[in-house]
Amino acid sequence: MKYYIISGEASGDLHAGNLMSAIKNHDPRAEFRFWGGDHMKSQGGEQVKHYRDLAFMGFWEVILNLRVILKNIRFCKRDIENYRPDVLILVDYPGFNLRIAKFAHQLKIKVVYYISPQLWAWREGRIKTIKKYVDKVLVILPFEEKFYKDRGVEAIYVGHPLLDALSGLVPVDEQKFREEYDLGEKKIIALLPGSRKQEIARMLKIMLSSQLYFTDYAFVIAGAPGLSREFYEPFLTEHVSFVSNRTYDLLGCSYAALVTSGTATLETALLNVPEVVCYKGNAVSYKVAKRLIKNIKYISLVNLIMGREVVRELIQNEFNTQNLTTALKNILSKDRERILGDYDQLRNTLGKKGASGKAAIAIMNLISEIRTNL
Numbered sequence: 001m002k003y004y005i006i007s008g009e010a011s012g013d014l015h016a017g018n019l020m021s022a023i024k025n026h027d028p029r030a031e032f033r034f035w036g037g038d039h040m041k042s043q044g045g046e047q048v049k050h051y052r053d054l055a056f057m058g059f060w061e062v063i064l065n066l067r068v069i070l071k072n073i074r075f076c077k078r079d080i081e082n083y084r085p086d087v088l089i090l091v092d093y094p095g096f097n098l099r100i101a102k103f104a105h106q107l108k109i110k111v112v113y114y115i116s117p118q119l120w121a122w123r124e125g126r127i128k129t130i131k132k133y134v135d136k137v138l139v140i141l142p143f144e145e146k147f148y149k150d151r152g153v154e155a156i157y158v159g160h161p162l163l164d165a166l167s168g169l170v171p172v173d174e175q176k177f178r179e180e181y182d183l184g185e186k187k188i189i190a191l192l193p194g195s196r197k198q199e200i201a202r203m204l205k206i207m208l209s210s211q212l213y214f215t216d217y218a219f220v221i222a223g224a225p226g227l228s229r230e231f232y233e234p235f236l237t238e239h240v241s242f243v244s245n246r247t248y249d250l251l252g253c254s255y256a257a258l259v260t261s262g263t264a265t266l267e268t269a270l271l272n273v274p275e276v277v278c279y280k281g282n283a284v285s286y287k288v289a290k291r292l293i294k295n296i297k298y299i300s301l302v303n304l305i306m307g308r309e310v311v312r313e314l315i316q317n318e319f320n321t322q323n324l325t326t327a328l329k330n331i332l333s334k335d336r337e338r339i340l341g342d343y344d345q346l347r348n349t350l351g352k353k354g355a356s357g358k359a360a361i362a363i364m365n366l367i368s369e370i371r372t373n374l
Contacts, residue, residue, distance in 0.1 A: 001027055001029075001030060001031070001086045001087065001367055002031045002033070002083065002084070002085040002086050002087075003020075003023065003030055003031065003032050003033070003034075003045075003085055003086070003087050003089060004032075004033050004034065004080055004083060004085035004087070004088050004089070004109075005019075005020070005032060005033075005034040005035070005036065005040065005088075005089040005090075005091065006034070006035045006036075006076070006088075006089070006090055006091065006093065006096070006097055006100060007034070007035060007036040007037070007040065007051060007091040007092070007093065008035065008051050008091075008092070008093030008096055008097075009051055009092060009093060009195065010037060010051065010195040010224065010225055010226075010263075011092075011262065011263035011264075012036070012051070012091040012092045012093060012115065013036045013037035013038070013039045013040055013051055013225075014039045014161075014165055015091060015114070015115060015161040015162075015165070015356070016034070016036055016039070016040050016089070016091045016114075017036070017039030017040045017042060017043050018039075018161055018164050018165060018356040019089070019091075019114060019161070019356050019359055019360060020032055020034075020040060020043035020044075020045070021043055021356065022356040022357045022359065022360035023360045023363065023364075024043070025357075025360065026360055026361070026364045027364070027367075031045065032044060032045025032046070033045060033046045033048060033079075033083050033085065034046070034047060034048065035047075035048050035049045035050075035051065035076070036050070036051055036091075037050055037051045037052070037225060037226065038225055038226075048076075048079055049072070050226065051226075052226040052227075053072075069096070072096070073096065073099055073100070076096075076100055077100065077103050080100070080103065080104060080107070080109070081107065084107075084109075085109060086109070086110065086367065086370060087109070087110045087111075087112060087363060087366065087367065087370075088100070088101070088104045088109050088110070088111045088112070089112045089114055089363070090111065090112065090113045090114065090134075091114050091115050092115045092116075092117070094117035094123075094126065097113070098117070098126060098129050098130070098133075101113070101129065101130075101133040101134055102129065102132075102133045104133075105132070105133040105134075110135045110136075110366055110367075110370060111133060111134045111135050111136075112134070112135065112136045112137075112138065112362075112363055112366065113130065113134045113136070113137045113138065114138045114359055115138075115139075115140055115161075116130070116137050116138070116139050116144065116148070116155070117130075119147070120143070120144065120147045120296075121296050124151075127148070127151050127153060130153060131151075131152060131153050135366060136154075136156070136362060136363070136366050137153055137154070137155040137156070138155070138156050138158050138358075138359050138362055139155045139156070139157050139158070140157075140158060140159065140160045140161060140355060141157075141160070141301075141304070141305060142157065142305065142349065142350070142351075144157065145157040156358075156362050158354075158355045158358035158359045158362065159350065159351055159352065159353070159354055159355035159358060160266070160350050160355055161355040161356055161359075162263070162266055162267060162270055163270070163350060163351075163352070163353035163354075163355065164353050164354065164355055164356045164357075166248070166267070166270055166271065167353045169248055169252075171252060172248075172249040172252040172253060174252070174253045177246075177249055177250075177252075177253055178253065181220070181241055181242075181243055182241070183218050183220065183241055183253075184218060186216060186217055186218040187216075187217050187218070187255040187256075188217065188218050188219075188220050188250070188253055188254040188255055189214065189217045189218070189219050189220070189254065189255065189256050189257065189258065189328070190220055190222055190247075190250050190251055190254040190256075190257040190258070190259075190268075190273070191204065191207050191208070191219060191220065191221045191222065191257070191258050192222045192247065192257060192258070192259040192260060192264045192268065193207060193221065193222075193260050194224065194260040194262065194264075195224040195225070195226075195227075195262075196224075197227070197231065199260060199281075200224065200227075200231075200232075202280055202281075203260050203278060203279075203280065204221065204235045206278070206280065206319055206320065206321065206324065207258045207278065207324070208235060208240060209321040209324070210258075210321055210324045210325045210328055211239060211240065213325045213328075213329075214328065214332075215239070217255070217256075217332075218239075218241065219239065219240045219241070220240075220241045220242070220243055220250055220254075221235065221236070221240065221241070221242045221243070222243055222246075222247040222250050222251075223242060223243060223244035223245065225245055229242060229244060247264075247267075248267075248271065251267070251268060251271045251273050252271060254273050255273075255274075255332070256273060256274050256275065256276075256328065256331050256332055257273045257274070257275040257276075258275070258276050258278055258324070258328070259275045259276070259277055259278065260277075260278055260279060261277050261278070261279040261299045261300055261313070261315075262301075263301065265277050265300040265301050265302050265311070266300075266301040266302055266305075269302045269310075269311070269343050269346055270343075270346075270347065272340060272343055274311075274331040274332075274335070274336050274339045274340065275311050275331065276311065276312050276314060276324065276327045276328055276331060277299070277300040277302075277303075277311050277312065277313045277314070278313075278314050278315075278319050278324070279299060279313075279314075279315050279316070279319065280315075280316055280319045281316065297309075298313060299313060299315060300313055302346060305346060305349060305350070306342065306345065306346055306349065310339065310342040310343075310346065311331075311339065312327040312330070312331070312335075314327060
């Protein structure tokens with residue numbers, strides 16, 4: 001069978017890569033054509049575009065790059081029409097993917113949405129598009145299945161794919177890691193500033209402003225996939241180090257972390273590293289988002305899943321040197337044991353691994369329907 005997969009971000013690339021591996025277990029002759037990154041590329045098939053050419057964050061940034069985005073949408077439609085896949089698999093990235101879902105549906109191509117849009121947070125009206133143009137919705141957060149079903153969309157909860165991604169990790173040799181990157185013996189504070197250039201520059205400036213108050217710790221930046229060391233050079237000093245494409249190893253050696261909101265907040269928690277969640281967006285984009293986002297208390301996956309504040313969130317104007325310094329001091333001392341205990345509860349809430357396999361089986365069931373109707 002022919003599979004066309006679209007992922008527009010680093011986290012989606014990771015999960016889509018694991019899904020491709022699971023699909024091959026059921027369909028050894030699977031053919032893949034995809035938009036994504038290195039994880040997906042490692043599974044074989046033909047890469048159409050890398051996600052780094054697609055990642056525009058925030059309303060203002062989207063407007064500035066609207067011509068490029070529309071060009072990519074037109075190109076994607078032509079590519080799908082030429083390739084004629086049996087199944088289109090969409091991974092998050094809703095602004096782009098929902099347009100493609102409608103187009104594929106019109107071509108009578110089956111559409112699967114894996115890691116569905118966070119409609120419970122904002123733009124719930126998009127559920128009409130999903131109901132009309134998506135054949136199967138696979139969700140990864142425990143409360144999402146009920147959310148969709150209450151609105152007339154059959155959704156299948158497959159579990160969170162990060163449990164799969166992290167289950168096979170080989171523990172890092174901390175001493176060798178430290179020697180390789182000349183990190184010395186200080187306890188490490190990992191900085192995960194995101195995956196897009198525009199957000200990384202914005203986040204690192206504030207994250208590193210707290211470094212002067214923690215001279216007994218080593219600050220280490222986790223480089224995003226696809227970005228070279230040269231991009232990070234302006235932020236590096238004798239007190240600030242850099243590690244590329246080894247975020248999990250870095251977290252495995254870290255005592256605490258400062259993490260830009262997103263999937264990385266959950267990764268950090270599952271790797272048992274106390275964290276402060278940080279986010280500061282373009283002012284215009286943030287004001288627009290506040291008007292659209294529904295009444296939710298948190299932005300980090302950790303707090304959303306638990307329904308309470310497990311980790312401190314510093315958002316927009318609250319994300320400043322003074323607040324960050326206080327929050328970091330707390331997770332290094334008085335809040336540390338409480339956070340680690342909450343992480344245990346988080347893992348119990350998410351349940352067992354196997355999301356990629358369950359998602360693959362759901363897709364295989366859809367393929368069986370296709371074959372039955374041929």
